[in-house]
Amino acid sequence: MYAIETKNLSKKYGKLNAVNDLNLAIPPGTLYGFIGPNGAGKTTTIRMMAGLLEPTSGEILINGENIARNPQRARWLVGYMPDFFGVYDDMKVWEYIDFFARCYKLPANRRTTIVDELLQLVDLTDKKEAFVESLSRGMRQRLCLAHALVHDPQILLLDEPASGLDPRARIEMRELLRELGRMGKTVLISSHILTELAEMCDAVAIIEKGQLLAAGPVDEIARAARADKLLKIQLLSHDAETVDRASHTLKAYPGVLDVFESRDGDLEAAFTGDNEAIGGLLRHLVMENVPLISFGEAQSDLEDIFLRVTKGEVQ
Secondary structure, three states, X not given: OOXXXXXXXXXXXXXXXXXXXXXXXXXXXXXXXXXXXXXXXXXXXXXXXXXXXXXXXXXXXXXXXXXXXXXXXXXXXXXXXXXXXXXXXXXXXXXXXXXXXXXXXXXXXXXXXXXXXXXHHOOOHHHOOOEHXXXXXXXXXXXXXXXXXXXXXXXXXXXXXXXXXOHHHHHHHHHHHHHHHHOOOEEEEEEOOHHHHHOOOOEEEXXXXXXXXXXXXXXXXXXXXXXXXXEEEEEOOOOHHHHHHHHHHHHOOOOEEEEEEOOOOOEEEEEOOOHHHHHHHHHHHHHOOOOEEEEEEXXXXXXXXXXXXXXXXXX
């Protein structure tokens, strides 16, 4: 059973297809990236999953339950963190969390413990008595995440959780999301900031103009996005003569499609061939006395995959 599953999910506004026949299947305990440019349909999809927006057609299953039959049930099954959220500035931090605990009808004898545990999880214990209006944006984001966790859902829907954060606050948010993953929670994280997702997601879905373009583990999408391999060649020396000789040696070898010099002075080569062919290229470089430190297949980053997928290079 999937934690989240959508079947031919669509949402139309007049003639506009905000989401079009979306089919997703997210296993339990997955950190899942939901990637797309602004206006791709990410927020619309997440709001439908949270039971806040009615689909035009299709189904949403949360832990196997069809939430269309009981939209209120979705609010107990998931924790939802919107891209723009309201906070009550005249409340203290602990009062803010306690307020939502009351909304979920959590018993009084549990609320104090829940508040303290959530503040510790999001690293706001020292701000317990502070007013919400005094918090930085990063702290408010973490407080909103605590609000989404107040009823201890196993599934979290986070819409652009790192939006507007400074670099330090981004790192803190990223570490917090990793911790939630280690706790076994299923976390769907939407973002158009690809680097935020590349380092922590087990799998991703790429959406554009309401249409799902690719979905699955990052390495599988990378293989589909690039039939040829990208090899990284780290050289012992970066002087012009060594780099030039290594580049010419690579370009002359069968199967090397192109050679690029990276910012650090090493070389990258687009290569078509299997692992045996890669081994042959390495032997050739050694025999030609190209001074190597390391040689291997480079990892595709999420930005490269996204650009290839949205250009239609994956079928």
